[in-house]
Amino acid sequence: MNFQRKIDDLFSAQMEEWPQLREAAIQLAQVREKSFTWGDAFKVSVQFNPARMVSAAAQVDKEMISRRPCFLCAANRPALQRGIPFLEKYSILCNPFPILRNHLTIPLHSHVPQRIRKKTGEMLMLAEQLPDYVVFYNGPACGASAPDHFHLQAGLKMPELLQGDHELRSCMMITSESRKEAEELFEDVYNYLRHRQPDEEEPMMNLIAFTQDNRYHLHLFPRRAHRPRQYYETSGRQLLISPGALDMAGLFITVREEDFLKLKRHDIEDIYAQVSLPVI
Numbered sequence: 001m002n003f004q005r006k007i008d009d010l011f012s013a014q015m016e017e018w019p020q021l022r023e024a025a026i027q028l029a030q031v032r033e034k035s036f037t038w039g040d041a042f043k044v045s046v047q048f049n050p051a052r053m054v055s056a057a058a059q060v061d062k063e064m065i066s067r068r069p070c071f072l073c074a075a076n077r078p079a080l081q082r083g084i085p086f087l088e089k090y091s092i093l094c095n096p097f098p099i100l101r102n103h104l105t106i107p108l109h110s111h112v113p114q115r116i117r118k119k120t121g122e123m124l125m126l127a128e129q130l131p132d133y134v135v136f137y138n139g140p141a142c143g144a145s146a147p148d149h150f151h152l153q154a155g156l157k158m159p160e161l162l163q164g165d166h167e168l169r170s171c172m173m174i175t176s177e178s179r180k181e182a183e184e185l186f187e188d189v190y191n192y193l194r195h196r197q198p199d200e201e202e203p204m205m206n207l208i209a210f211t212q213d214n215r216y217h218l219h220l221f222p223r224r225a226h227r228p229r230q231y232y233e234t235s236g237r238q239l240l241i242s243p244g245a246l247d248m249a250g251l252f253i254t255v256r257e258e259d260f261l262k263l264k265r266h267d268i269e270d271i272y273a274q275v276s277l278p279v280i
Helices: 005-015 019-029 050-056 062-066 120-128 177-197 245-249 257-262 265-276
Strands: 032-038 042-049 083-088 090-094 104-107 135-137 151-156 172-176 205-212 215-222 249-255
Touching: 005 019, 005 083, 005 090, 019 050, 019 135, 042 257, 120 135, 120 151, 120 177, 120 215, 135 245, 172 177, 177 215, 205 245, 215 245, 245 249, 249 257
Parallel strands: 042 249
Antiparallel strands: 032 042, 083 090, 090 104, 104 151, 135 151, 135 205, 172 215, 205 215
16 A cells, blocks of 8 residues: 555544544634635735634744643543554654645644654655655744644645745746755855854745656755734734745735734735745
């Protein structure tokens, strides 16, 4: 049995035995969406997904992190959540707060900080074994709601998530037939971004990995801000949007109906301009 079939079987079993996941899948199928396009080159879909409030509103400062149990550690996961191993050091789990169809969370067994360096090869390996999926990474100050525990995520492909560079935001694209070459190219980009942000523990970034036409694709979105100023506004000026990898690619997540209704093209352009790091 191939690996992707094992994932399909995991979802089928978990849907039957875990009511929370089953209800989440039903709600995801009913989410409202709207879209904006910039010519034929770029599209942003906006999803109204109130179940993601916990992630969008997460307080990720060190004090708050230290005061809560890690929900990715095995001892603290829901009793009904089961997973399958990957590389003998990850667990592949069904995400009970999905954004994508077949949304997966892939935590490392060890409780170590969210740092992607030296793990892109494993990310690409997972993308290779899940050809219908994108695998994505949110940096510790770029959308990760558990910056204290290394994890990847994955979900079924959709066109918005495969988009590359566009003038609205930076996207550094790595493509290769060789996984090793893709890793080496990432290391070059990582060192460049580290030079740009020497005070950060890890350069601010989001990553999306996938395979297509027998090639590895790694899209890196360099960041200069965790959240846009609209996130911290008060009253009717606030937009509770905390961009992660999917938002940077082209799938904006809104957790409040008021934000879903009032979000316009110029808001998307402004948010991208604030959080994306221009690269030359």
